[in-house]
Each structure stands twice: as structure tokens, then as C-alpha cells.
Amino acid sequence: MAVTIKDVAKAANVAPSTVSRVIADSPRISENTKRKVRTIMEELGYHPNFIARSLASQSTQTLGIVFPNSGNISFQNPFFSEVLRGISEGVNDKHYTLQLTSGKTEDEIYNDVVNMVQGRRVDGIILLYSKKDDKVVDYLRQKKFPFVLIGKPYEDQEQITHVDNDNISAGRDGTKYLLGLGHERIGFIGGNKNLMVTADRLAGYKKALIENQIPIKEEYITHDEFLLEGGQQAIKELMHLSQPPTALLVTDELMALGVLKTVHALGYNVPDNLSIISFNNALFAELATPPLTSIDINIFDLGMEAVKNLILKLENPKEPIKRIIIPHSIIVRKSCERGSHNY
Amino acid sequence: MAVTIKDVAKAANVAPSTVSRVIADSPRISENTKRKVRTIMEELGYHPNFIARSLASQSTQTLGIVFPNSGNISFQNPFFSEVLRGISEGVNDKHYTLQLTSGKTEDEIYNDVVNMVQGRRVDGIILLYSKKDDKVVDYLRQKKFPFVLIGKPYEDQEQITHVDNDNISAGRDGTKYLLGLGHERIGFIGGNKNLMVTADRLAGYKKALIENQIPIKEEYITHDEFLLEGGQQAIKELMHLSQPPTALLVTDELMALGVLKTVHALGYNVPDNLSIISFNNALFAELATPPLTSIDINIFDLGMEAVKNLILKLENPKEPIKRIIIPHSIIVRKSCERGSHNY
DNA sequence: TTGTAAGCGTTATCAA
DNA sequence: TTGATAACGCTTACAA
Numbered sequence: 001m002a003v004t005i006k007d008v009a010k011a012a013n014v015a016p017s018t019v020s021r022v023i024a025d026s027p028r029i030s031e032n033t034k035r036k037v038r039t040i041m042e043e044l045g046y047h048p049n050f051i052a053r054s055l056a057s058q059s060t061q062t063l064g065i066v067f068p069n070s071g072n073i074s075f076q077n078p079f080f081s082e083v084l085r086g087i088s089e090g091v092n093d094k095h096y097t098l099q100l101t102s103g104k105t106e107d108e109i110y111n112d113v114v115n116m117v118q119g120r121r122v123d124g125i126i127l128l129y130s131k132k133d134d135k136v137v138d139y140l141r142q143k144k145f146p147f148v149l150i151g152k153p154y155e156d157q158e159q160i161t162h163v164d165n166d167n168i169s170a171g172r173d174g175t176k177y178l179l180g181l182g183h184e185r186i187g188f189i190g191g192n193k194n195l196m197v198t199a200d201r202l203a204g205y206k207k208a209l210i211e212n213q214i215p216i217k218e219e220y221i222t223h224d225e226f227l228l229e230g231g232q233q234a235i236k237e238l239m240h241l242s243q244p245p246t247a248l249l250v251t252d253e254l255m256a257l258g259v260l261k262t263v264h265a266l267g268y269n270v271p272d273n274l275s276i277i278s279f280n281n282a283l284f285a286e287l288a289t290p291p292l293t294s295i296d297i298n299i300f301d302l303g304m305e306a307v308k309n310l311i312l313k314l315e316n317p318k319e320p321i322k323r324i325i326i327p328h329s330i331i332v333r334k335s336c337e338r339g340s341h342n343y
Numbered sequence: 344m345a346v347t348i349k350d351v352a353k354a355a356n357v358a359p360s361t362v363s364r365v366i367a368d369s370p371r372i373s374e375n376t377k378r379k380v381r382t383i384m385e386e387l388g389y390h391p392n393f394i395a396r397s398l399a400s401q402s403t404q405t406l407g408i409v410f411p412n413s414g415n416i417s418f419q420n421p422f423f424s425e426v427l428r429g430i431s432e433g434v435n436d437k438h439y440t441l442q443l444t445s446g447k448t449e450d451e452i453y454n455d456v457v458n459m460v461q462g463r464r465v466d467g468i469i470l471l472y473s474k475k476d477d478k479v480v481d482y483l484r485q486k487k488f489p490f491v492l493i494g495k496p497y498e499d500q501e502q503i504t505h506v507d508n509d510n511i512s513a514g515r516d517g518t519k520y521l522l523g524l525g526h527e528r529i530g531f532i533g534g535n536k537n538l539m540v541t542a543d544r545l546a547g548y549k550k551a552l553i554e555n556q557i558p559i560k561e562e563y564i565t566h567d568e569f570l571l572e573g574g575q576q577a578i579k580e581l582m583h584l585s586q587p588p589t590a591l592l593v594t595d596e597l598m599a600l601g602v603l604k605t606v607h608a609l610g611y612n613v614p615d616n617l618s619i620i621s622f623n624n625a626l627f628a629e630l631a632t633p634p635l636t637s638i639d640i641n642i643f644d645l646g647m648e649a650v651k652n653l654i655l656k657l658e659n660p661k662e663p664i665k666r667i668i669i670p671h672s673i674i675v676r677k678s679c680e681r682g683s684h685n686y
Numbered sequence: 687t688t689g690t691a692a693g694c695g696t697t698a699t700c701a702a
Numbered sequence: 703t704t705g706a707t708a709a710c711g712c713t714t715a716c717a718a
Contacts, residue, residue: 029703055697055712081420098443367713
């Protein structure tokens with residue numbers, strides 16, 4: 001049906017292998033035949049069949065992207081659109097293609113990955129998250145399949161190429177910023193505990209407190225995994241302590257919006273009697289009321305660097321393991337005020 | 344290197360074709376050999392090579408997803424995460440796989456599509472947008488390649504299977520809601536004019552006004568394509584009219600957040616002296632301050648139905664052209680108040 | 687019920 | 703500089 005390399009060969013009076021070489025722009029073909037063949041390809045409307053090419057060359061020019069539970073509401077987190085944007089830009093430049101996992105549960109995702117790898121559908125994989133005890137990581141390592149991870153590996157960091165922020169510093173910087181404003185009662189509201197990013201930001205938070213001789217109070221530390229409804233309860237408890245925090249460090253923008261809503265309902269005014277600083281600096285940090293002071297982690301670059309380094313690895317298997325740290329910075333907006341207020 | 348169908352065949356003492364049939368669970372193979380072969384597959388850790396299978400069977404079990412300019416900030420619009428979530432769920436159930444376009448410009452996207460189609464990388468395509476004069480649509484139709492469109496086709500609607508909301512009604516309903524609250528000076532803030540969705544919602548807005556004998560004022564109609572900075576200027580002009588609107592219909596949630604921010608800066612209080620209703624009911628409609636009254640268009644279902652119907656078409660080429668309308672509904676929150684206020 | 691063998695559309699190895 | 707031809711790993715007539 002579709003015109004193949006053979007049709008072109010026949011029409012151009014050359015062998016299929018010659019046509020193949022013209023496609024690859026091999027230097028071993030005379031300019032003359034190249035021209036001739038190209039003309040015919042044009043005339044016949046020839047377009048190479050990628051599947052056939054993949055089979056023959058044992059490479060798909062496709063990267064697999066692994067999402068954490070796409071069925072989950074957390075998929076709505078703009079973090080993913082933004083990394084994907086970075087990744088898109090990266091692959092587009094390099095003429096690679098993207099394939100996604102679609103699993104909802106941990107097992108489905110694992111299967112998606114196995115299918116990608118064993119089915120030889122992709123040349124390499126990018127993991128968009130890093131968590132404790134991830135079967136996917138174990139599998140990939142055991143298969144020695146090329147992948148890069150966005151985030152900090154749970155273990156064996158020196159053996160896994162990854163692109164990450166220095167989230168410990170980021171957590172520390174955010175906390176120090178609040179301390180600098182005079183706050184001493186600072187609450188921490190984190191996402192899923194099993195995610196490395198949450199753990200690191202929490203570690204940074206603690207570090208900053210310790211450095212400033214402020215005792216760490218466990219009751220100031222909350223994990224708001226249930227974004228909307230569930231989260232509210234936790235915040236309420238936090239703000240109903242006899243000594244409630246005067247400032248909050250929230251590890252994720254989407255959560256920060258939820259927190260904002262809850263504390264408003266509780267009668268707080270941000271930033272007048274409660275300061276909030278969040279992470280990621282997604283588009284709507286700027287659009288929130290009040291606009292959120294946020295730690296920009298350059299999500300786009302996270303994605304961009306991930307592809308770059310994965311492709312580097314694919315093109316040169318000897319490429320060393322790397323750790324790429326994307327810088328972060330505080331974007332000051334209107335959600336933080338000087339402490340310490342009494343109320 | 345990897346274990347192939349031949350290895351399994353040899354080890355099981357059968358022909359490769361038999362193994363192939365076992366994989367396909369063909370009824371023409373005895374339970375006995377099936378069992379035997381399956382055991383061997385297990386032992387050898389056999390996994391079919393999808394690329395080879397695709398080449399032989401001329402089908403990839405992969406769907407191509409076409410985004411509008413992923414390089415653009417509008418990609419950050421939660422609409423896309425949410426359709427993607429619906430699509431993911433759909434393909435996962437049916438064991439299809441997803442491949443994305445990564446182009447930034449119209450031409451790059453067009454090329455992405457051509458590569459998917461001519462390169463035989465995908466069996467069908469889902470377009471996540473619908474706009475005026477889209478080369479991609481023309482190409483797909485001319486190639487008679489299976490695709491479904493999310494939104495309303497610019498032309499020949501009876502000839503293109505599409506999944507859409509009744510956006511004219513939706514626009515009308517939103518406007519009627521505001522009229523019902525007593526507003527008569529209602530502004531329309533739409534996105535890109537070339538998008539069918541914008542056009543339809545605008546049409547609905549006009550319809551509602553006409554039905555209520557309210558004259559349409561062109562100066563009340565704005566198109567805020569530049570989301571953040573650019574948009575502000577348009578809103579300012581709108582609100583600085585001698586008779587500014589008392590209510591706003593904003594065709595997109597992300598834009599609504601921007602509008603909210605701008606009118607706040609202008610000294611308005613939503614909803615006390617300005618009402619806002621928006622569309623899409625994305626996660627943060629609920630999280631905005633104030634929570635936005637929004638027209639829920641069931642984005643998830645839009646994606647889900649799109650896959651369903653595309654796969655139907657792939658499995659049965661005679662499947663008729665269809666138009667699927669996903670219902671919408673108004674979710675009342677806190678961004679609208681009774682009109683008409685004077686100020 | 688199973689086997690043989692010819693594709694599927696490329697790439698890549700050897701010769702020429 | 704080019705051409706034959708054998709892979710690549712599977713599916714699918716057609717035979718047996």
C-alpha cells in the first residue's frame with residue numbers, strides 16, 4: 001500500500017540498500033545518485049517506516065516517561081505539565097519521541113515499564129518522581145536499562161544518573177527566610193512522606209531551625225497527602241494548637257492553595273497574621289490571592305536536563321553516572337510578613 | 344540477545360508459529376501445548392518484542408496525542424493534564440499506549456503528526472484542540488487516517504468524529520446565570536479567537552443577551568490571549584469604561600485567575616462589586632479566593648470518550664462518524680453576587 | 687492441531 | 703560507489 005524503500009529503489013534503478021544509504025545521508029554515495037534518489041522519493045511521496053527501521057536498527061528513538069499514578073488527582077499538579085514541557089522541548093530538538101505510562105496503581109505502572117523495556121518500545125526512560133522502595137527503579141537497574149531519574153534516588157545515589165534540586169538547601173532557605181522575618185513558630189506542611197522531595201525539604205526545614213537554636217516541635221510538622229478535604233483537617237488541628245505557628249512552609253504549590261483556602265476559612269489573614277511560603281513557583285503562585293512567595297525550582301530545566309543527559313547516555317554508553325543539580329531561588333511576593341505577631 | 348520466539352519454540356519443541364499462537368491465545372492450539380509453551384516462556388523469561396509484532400501485524404496499539412504548542416505557557420493550563428488523565432485511563436483499560444507530539448510551532452506539530460502517520464508509529468490520533476484552518480486536520484482527512492477531535496471541528500462537522508461540550512449552551516447558561524442574578528452589564532473575556540471553543544462560548548453569550556433583549560456591546564467583549572501581562576491591559580480598559588461591567592464571563596479558569604488578580608489590583612471586590620463566572624472547573628476553581636463559580640465541562644470524560652471512540656473506530660473501520668456531547672453543569676461557589684450594584 | 691515459509695520495511699554485512 | 707542478501711522478531715497463509 002504505502003510506498004516503500006523497494007518502490008523507490010525500483011523507480012530509481014538502484015538497490016534498496018542504496019536508497020537506505022541515501023536516507024542516512026551516507027558519505028559513501030555519490031552526490032549524483034543521492035540527488036536522483038531524492039527526487040524519486042519526493043515524486044513518490046516516500047516516507048520511511050519507523051517501525052521497520054526500529055526493528056532493523058534495534059533502536060526506537062523513543063523515550064518512555066513514567067508518571068506516578070496518572071489516575072490520581074495529584075497528576076493535576078502543574079509540576080507535571082511543566083516538566084513535560086521541558087522534556088518536550090528537549091526531545092524535539094533531538095528528534096526523539098515520547099511515550100507515556102498510563103497506569104494508575106503501582107503495579108500497573110510497573111507493568112507499563114516492563115512492557116516498554118522488554119517490548120523494546122523505548123530506548124531509555126525518564127522517571128518523573130523518586131520515592132522510597134520503588135520497584136521500577138530496581139527493575140531498571142537490574143536490567144541495566146538506561147534511565148534518568150528526576151529527583152533524588154532513594155539509595156545508591158552515586159549509581160543513578162539523576163536531575164534534582166538541592167531540596168535540603170531549598171527547604172533550609174525557605175525556613176531561613178521566614179526566620180529572617182522574625183518568625184519562630186514555623187509550621188511545615190509536606191506532601192507524601194515517601195517522596196524524596198518531601199523528605200529533603202523537611203530535612204532542610206529542621207536544619208534551619210537547629211542552626212537557629214529553635215527547638216523542633218513535632219506537632220508543627222504535618223503531611224497533607226489528601227490535598228483537599230483531608231488536608232483541611234490537619235491544618236485545622238495545626239492552627240488550633242495553643243501556640244499555633246505564625247508562618248508556614250508548604251512543600252507544594254497546589255497544597256499551598258488548599259492551605260490558603262483553609263486558613264482563610266479559619267479567619268486568618270495572609271500575610272498579616274500568618275505567613276506562607278511555598279515551593280515550585282508554578283504559574284498560579286503568581287495568580288493566587290495573595291500572590292505566593294515561592295521557591296522557584298526551575299521545573300522546566302529539570303525536564304530539559306533529564307532528556308539531555310539521557311540522550312547523552314544513549315549515544316555514548318560509557319557516559320559516566322551524573323548528578324545534575326538545578327539551582328533554586330526565592331521569588332518574593334506577598335504571602336509573607338514580618339513576625340512575630342500575637343493573636 | 345534477548346530471548347525470542349524461536350528460542351521458546353526450540354526449547355518447547357514446537358514451531359515458532361505455534362508459540363505465536365499461544366501468545367495470541369488462539370483456540371486452534373491444544374490446552375496441552377499451550378500449557379507447555381507457557382511454562383517454557385516463563386522459564387526463559389520470554390517477552391514479545393512489540394516492534395517486531397507491530398511490523399508483522401501492521402498495527403502498533405499506540406495512539407498519538409496532539410497538543411497545541413507544548414512550548415507555550417498555555418500548556419500549563421490544567422485542561423491538558425485533565426484530558427490526559429481521562430485519555431490515560433481509557434488507553435490503560437484497552438492496552439493501548441500513548442505517544443505525544445512535542446512540537447512548539449504549528450509547523451513542528453504538523454511534522455510530528457506526519458511522522459507519526461507516515462512512519463506508521465501510531466494507529467490513530469487524538470487532537471486535543473480544535474481551531475480554524477488547521478493543517479493537521481486537513482492532512483489527516485486527506486490521508487483518511489483514523490482520528491478523533493476534542494472540540495468542535497471548524498468545518499464538515501458531520502464528517503469528523505469529535506467529542507465536545509455544547510459550548511454554545513454552556514456560554515448561554517453562564518450568561519443566563521448572571522442575568523438571573525440581575526446583572527445586565529456583562530463582560531466577556533475569551534481566549535484565542537481561532538479556537539472553536541472560544542467562538543462557541545462567545546456565541547452562547549450573545550445568544551443569551553439577545554434572548555433577554557440586552558444589547559450586545561462590542562466594548563464588553565475582550566480576548567485575553569496573553570494570559571498574564573498582556574491580559575491585564577485589556578481588563579483595565581474594560582473596567583475603566585464609563586459604564587464598566589458588573590459581571591464577567593471568563594472562558595477559562597487560568598485566565599479567570601489572572602482576571603481575579605487584575606481586578607483586585609484595580610480595587611474591585613469579587614463578588615461584592617464584581618461577579619465572575621468561569622469555565623472548566625479545574626481543581627483550582629475551588630482553591631481560588633474567592634472560590635470560583637464555574638461551568639464544569641467534565642474534562643476527564645472528554646478524554647475518556649475520545650479514546651473509547653477512537654478505539655472503536657480502529658477495531659471496526661465501518662464505525663460511523665459520531666458526535667459525542669459531554670454534558671456541562673454550573674458549579675456555584677462564591678464568585679457571583681446579585682446585581683446590579685452601582686459604584 | 688501443528689508446521690513451513692513467506693512476508694512486514696528496514697539496516698547492515700560482504701562482495702563486487 | 704553500489705548491489706545482493708541476510709538479518710531484525712514476529713504474524714499468517716497455506717499445507718500437512
